[in-house]
């Protein structure tokens with residue numbers, strides 16, 4: 001790597017704006033607070049505020065990370081959709097523990113979720129799939145996600161084949177594609193502050209399902 005690149009990485013520093021995060025401010029329900037922050041992210045015109053990093057761990061304890069879209073949320077957790085035979089899908093079928101992370105640079109905010117996933121019911125995945133744009137539905141069938149392709153043409157051919165197969169017909173959900181619900185037992189809110197004295201409030205779920213909160217050091 002060039003010296004210019006490396007010295008840039010060492011010299012770049014950004015001071016965070018002074019928004020604050022306080023133990024009383026977050027209330028008692030992390031989902032209510034998350035919704036408040038999400039609305040503020042939308043208000044601040046954060047690009048793709050519903051995009052989150054999702055970490056999974058395979059059966060050899062090796063982690064991997066990628067971005068997915070949060071497509072639903074309730075007090076049960078966060079929903080995303082994917083191919084069940086992808087790398088993440090096969091990780092999750094063997095090891096359901098995940099961590100996901102939102103970073104909204106426009107507000108110097110990060111929110112981290114930790115917990116376990118469960119597969120959505122077939123009916124829930126069908127319902128979501130039926131409302132996807134047609135090209136996305138065809139793409140779900142055509143892409144053997146995470147597996148080797150000989151060429152881009154192979155993918156385009158697969159897309160065209162599916163398009164022709166379902167011409168003038170409703171496209172059913174592929175059985176290998178659907179949703180996961182992340183059921184978090186820990187949710188952390190992070191607010192960047194000046195002088196690197198950031199605020200962090202973490203919620204953890206106790207055995208009775210009650211959320212407890214505390215401030216932790218940055």
Ligand SMILES: Cc1cc2nc3c(=O)[nH]c(=O)nc-3n(C[C@H](O)[C@H](O)[C@H](O)COP(=O)(O)O)c2cc1C
Nearest residue numbers: 051066067068069080081082083086087088089146
């Ligand atoms: C902004 C963004 C959103 C994405 N959303 C999804 C998604 O909702 N579901 C999905 O399967 N992949 C999504 N992807 C692609 C994944 O990051 C990843 O490349 C793909 O799922 C394969 O990951 P895997 O091989 O680790 O299973 C998205 C990528 C980006 C950059």
